[in-house]
Amino acid sequence: MQKYYSDYTDMDFLNDDFFIESMNHPTKKTERFWSELIDKRMIDVNEFISANMLLDSIRKNRHTVPTSRKNQLWVKIDKSRLSIEKKNKKIHLYKYPAIAACCIALISVAILLLFDREPISENIKTDYSEFQNLTRQPDLSEIRIIAQDRKIDINGPEAEIKYDSAGSVSINNLEMNPEEATQQVAEITNNQLQVPYGKRATLTLADGSQLWVNAGTTVIYPTLFGEKNREIFVEGEIYAEITHDEDRPFTVKTKDMEVRVLGTSFNLSAYEDETFNRVVLVDGVVNIQQDETSTQLSPGQLYTHTQNASHVMEVDPEIYTSWRYGIYIFKNEPIENILNQLGRYYNVKIHLPAKSSGIVCSGKLELKEDIAHILSNLSQIGSFNYGAKGNDYKIQFY
Amino acid sequence: MPPQNKFYSEAVVDPLAHMYEVYADDLYAYGLSILPDINMIEDAIHDVFIDIYANEARLNKIDNIGLYLKTAFRNRLFLLLKKSRRFVDIIKDMNDLADEKDSQSDWIRNEEDENRLQLVNGLLSGLTIHQREAIHLRFIEGLSLDEISAILRINKRSVKSLLQRAIQKIRKNVEKFPVKVQ
Numbered sequence: 001m002q003k004y005y006s007d008y009t010d011m012d013f014l015n016d017d018f019f020i021e022s023m024n025h026p027t028k029k030t031e032r033f034w035s036e037l038i039d040k041r042m043i044d045v046n047e048f049i050s051a052n053m054l055l056d057s058i059r060k061n062r063h064t065v066p067t068s069r070k071n072q073l074w075v076k077i078d079k080s081r082l083s084i085e086k087k088n089k090k091i092h093l094y095k096y097p098a099i100a101a102c103c104i105a106l107i108s109v110a111i112l113l114l115f116d117r118e119p120i121s122e123n124i125k126t127d128y129s130e131f132q133n134l135t136r137q138p139d140l141s142e143i144r145i146i147a148q149d150r151k152i153d154i155n156g157p158e159a160e161i162k163y164d165s166a167g168s169v170s171i172n173n174l175e176m177n178p179e180e181a182t183q184q185v186a187e188i189t190n191n192q193l194q195v196p197y198g199k200r201a202t203l204t205l206a207d208g209s210q211l212w213v214n215a216g217t218t219v220i221y222p223t224l225f226g227e228k229n230r231e232i233f234v235e236g237e238i239y240a241e242i243t244h245d246e247d248r249p250f251t252v253k254t255k256d257m258e259v260r261v262l263g264t265s266f267n268l269s270a271y272e273d274e275t276f277n278r279v280v281l282v283d284g285v286v287n288i289q290q291d292e293t294s295t296q297l298s299p300g301q302l303y304t305h306t307q308n309a310s311h312v313m314e315v316d317p318e319i320y321t322s323w324r325y326g327i328y329i330f331k332n333e334p335i336e337n338i339l340n341q342l343g344r345y346y347n348v349k350i351h352l353p354a355k356s357s358g359i360v361c362s363g364k365l366e367l368k369e370d371i372a373h374i375l376s377n378l379s380q381i382g383s384f385n386y387g388a389k390g391n392d393y394k395i396q397f398y
Numbered sequence: 399m400p401p402q403n404k405f406y407s408e409a410v411v412d413p414l415a416h417m418y419e420v421y422a423d424d425l426y427a428y429g430l431s432i433l434p435d436i437n438m439i440e441d442a443i444h445d446v447f448i449d450i451y452a453n454e455a456r457l458n459k460i461d462n463i464g465l466y467l468k469t470a471f472r473n474r475l476f477l478l479l480k481k482s483r484r485f486v487d488i489i490k491d492m493n494d495l496a497d498e499k500d501s502q503s504d505w506i507r508n509e510e511d512e513n514r515l516q517l518v519n520g521l522l523s524g525l526t527i528h529q530r531e532a533i534h535l536r537f538i539e540g541l542s543l544d545e546i547s548a549i550l551r552i553n554k555r556s557v558k559s560l561l562q563r564a565i566q567k568i569r570k571n572v573e574k575f576p577v578k579v580q
Contacts, residue, residue, distance in 0.1 A: 014565055015558070017542060024540040054565065057572060058537045061521050063430035070422050073440050077418065080444065081451045247437070 005043045013051035023055055143199050145171075146192040147223070154201075161193065162204040167223040193219045195236070198347025200324075205232070209250065212239040212324035216271065216344040237269040239324050242284075257290040257305065266297075267320045274340065277305040280320040328365040335359040335382040339395060342378075346371040348391045357397040359383065414451055421464060424539065425471050431534035432475065432527055438482065442475040468535075469549050521571050529564035536561055 013019045022030035037043045142153040145161065147169075154161075154171060162170045195201050195217045203211040206224045213219055217236025225231075230250040242250045244263025252259040254270035257277055264284020270277045279288055281297040288295045288303055295312060297303055302315040319329045328345075330338055336352055338361060343350040345367055359382055365374055375386055375393065384397045422443065429439035446467065450457050460466045522530050531550060535541045547554045 010569075011562070011565060014537075015561070020537065020540060024537075054568060054572065055537055057521055058533060058568065061431075062534075062538045063427045064423070065426045065430075065436070069436075070426070073422070073443060074415070074418055076440075077414075077444050077447045080448050081414065084448070084452060 005037060008043060008047060010047045010051035010054060013048060014054060019051070020055070023052065140194055140196040143196065143201050144192075144194045145169075146194070148189055148191075157199050159195075159199070159201040161201060163206045163223060165206055165208075165224075167206055169223075189223050190220050191223060193221070196347065197344045205230075207245060207248070207250075208243040210241045214238065214269075214323055214344070215347070234268060234270060236271055237267070237323075239265075239267045239321050241265045257288055260287045260289070261285070267317070269320075271344075274337075275306055277303075278320070279303040280315060280317050282317045282321060323367070326367045328367055329363075330365075331362045332360045333362070335361055335378075335384070338378070338382075342371065342374060343393075348393055351392065351394045353395065353397060357382075357384070359397070413454075414447060417450070417463065417467075418447060421467050424464070425467065427538065428468060428471065428531075428534055429475060431522075431530050431538075432472075433479065435479075438478050439475065442471055442478055445474050446470045465541075465545055465548065472531075472549060521568060523571055524567050525564055529560055529567070532557060532560045533564050533568070 008016070022034065034048075038045055038048065142155055143159045145152045145154070152171070156172075160172050162173075164170075193201065193203055193213060195213050195215060197216045199215055201213045203213055203219060203221070205211065205221060207230055209230070211219065211232075214237035217234065217238060219236075219238065220233040222231075225248060228248060230245070230248050231253065232251075233253045235255060238252075240252065242261050242263050242265070246262055250261045250263075252261075252268060254268070254277065255272070257270065257279075259266070259268060259279055261284060264286055265282035266284070266286055267280040267282070268278070277290070279286065279297065280302045281299050283299045286297050288297065290305055290310060291308070293310070295303055295310065297312065300314055300317055301312050302317075302320065303310060303312050316331070319331050322329045328338075328341065335357055339350045339352060342348075342365075348371055361378075361381055363381070365378075371393075372388070379386055382397075384395050386396070387394045425443050425446075426436075426439060429442065430436070433439075449470065450467075457463075457466075522533070525533070528550065532546060535546045535549060536543075541549075543554050543557050547557045550557065550560075552560075
């Protein structure tokens with residue numbers, strides 16, 4: 001054995017299980033063993049010391065955390081497991097299989113929420129599918145909030161909806177009954193804001209982020225956000241000013257794209273009946289995920305996605321965000337897009353010829369005027385005739 | 399006789415709490431040897447313990463709970479890291495889209511990525527994540543080469559050469575950043 005160690009270098013020592021074990025957990029026996037070798041000069045003492053020194057400095061490098069921090073984490077773990085336990089107990093209370101099955105479904109949702117703490121799942125299309133059936137409300141005439149089973153309709157062309165950090169709601173500065181701010185598991189409840197054509201709303205979320213919600217738009221959002229991320233679903237057009245929170249990235253999902261941000265302002269347009277998706281960044285950084293490619297925008301950039309192609313270009317963001325002030329600015333915009341947009345604002349049906357006219361317009365429209373007035377002005381620049389029948393407008397280019 | 403996990407004997411009132419008491423420090427230390435993000439490390443520890451709690455029956459059959467915990471923790475931590483990287487990358491280097499794609503495919507094999515998580519100074523500066531892990535498990539936790547190879551999922555020979563190269567770098571660092579030894 002002694003002979004075995006005689007020509008060991010420090011590296012050899014560090015590769016030796018017995019050496020490591022006896023330095024990490026010295027016993028009388030191992031101490032005697034090594035001191036004998038040293039005394040008898042049966043090992044290279046310099047190499048032995050060098051190995052010891054390296055081992056020592058590595059072991060000094062062990063990280064420690066304060067006990068308070070460790071205890072805090074335990075409290076969190078304990079809480080998480082209690083919430084699993086509670087749900088588990090409920091199963092035994094029910095004897096009827098159908099009800100039990102229903103409960104199991106609920107529990108698996110709860111567990112999913114606990115474990116699936118990663119920011120976003122990959123399959124964009126499936127996640128909000130159950131909501132997507134609900135979003136089609138063609139006959140909707142007032143701005144509507146759906147919270148759990150309650151429906152609240154708000155009269156008037158515009159509405160201001162505010163959630164505070166405790167999850168309670170005020171509409172047009174009128175505080176709702178505090179009992180309506182659900183006390184139990186408020187963060188899991190998703191609400192829906194439906195803004196019909198011809199109306200607009202502003203929505204302040206629980207984290208302070210502000211959304212301007214354009215006509216013909218549905219937003220699905222939670223009363224309170226989770227600890228790990230913030231996520232909403234949008235069909236239509238919003239302008240968003242997202243409160244910065246590094247620990248909780250904000251994701252805006254649409255039917256086929258995902259926009260991720262930390263804190264920033266941007267405009268997003270993803271109407272079901274429009275052939276394009278658009279994101280315009282005002283400031284900050286956003287990352288757009290669509291068809292498995294990710295695109296990242298700098299301020300002043302416009303992202304457009306049509307069919308299977310997407311591209312990014314520099315624009316004046318004001319053009320795309322001025323609608324929230326009741327002004328619609330457009331620049332080199334196909335006349336069809338402008339007319340569709342107007343149809344949404346004024347809640348009228350605009351019938352366009354199937355073939356695109358190829359006409360592009362630039363200008364500025366005050367949206368407070370009535371639609372007939374705007375159309376008659378526009379028809380001169382856009383070279384079209386139009387006929388009206390109630391709320392239906394038929395366009396014909398010449 | 400099937401191996402029985404000592405934490406699930408009748409004498410232990412709260413096995414999970416006891417396990418946490420015994421291993422939390424080790425997991426923190428191991429995590430911090432990989433990356434300096436304590437929040438992410440805590441998330442990973444949290445998830446691992448909740449997973450254990452949800453799967454007690456399976457766990458009862460595992461004899462080396464320390465090794466199991468370390469492996470599970472490491473997997474979880476790397477998963478969290480991988481998921482968060484997309485975000486971190488965006489913020490850190492805004493114009494580096496190509497690199498972002500690399501990191502999504504397999505970041506651990508990406509030398510450039512590893513370098514980004516390297517420490518700037520101190521004893522372990524210049525070591526890759528793998529090397530730091532191996533050093534930690536071998537010299538601080540005192541694990542055998544077999545155990546390390548199981549955790550890192552590489553063969554024993556690779557563990558050996560990983561350690562070899564790591565020690566050489568450390569030796570150079572000792573000269574650069576001298577540490578007092580009595």
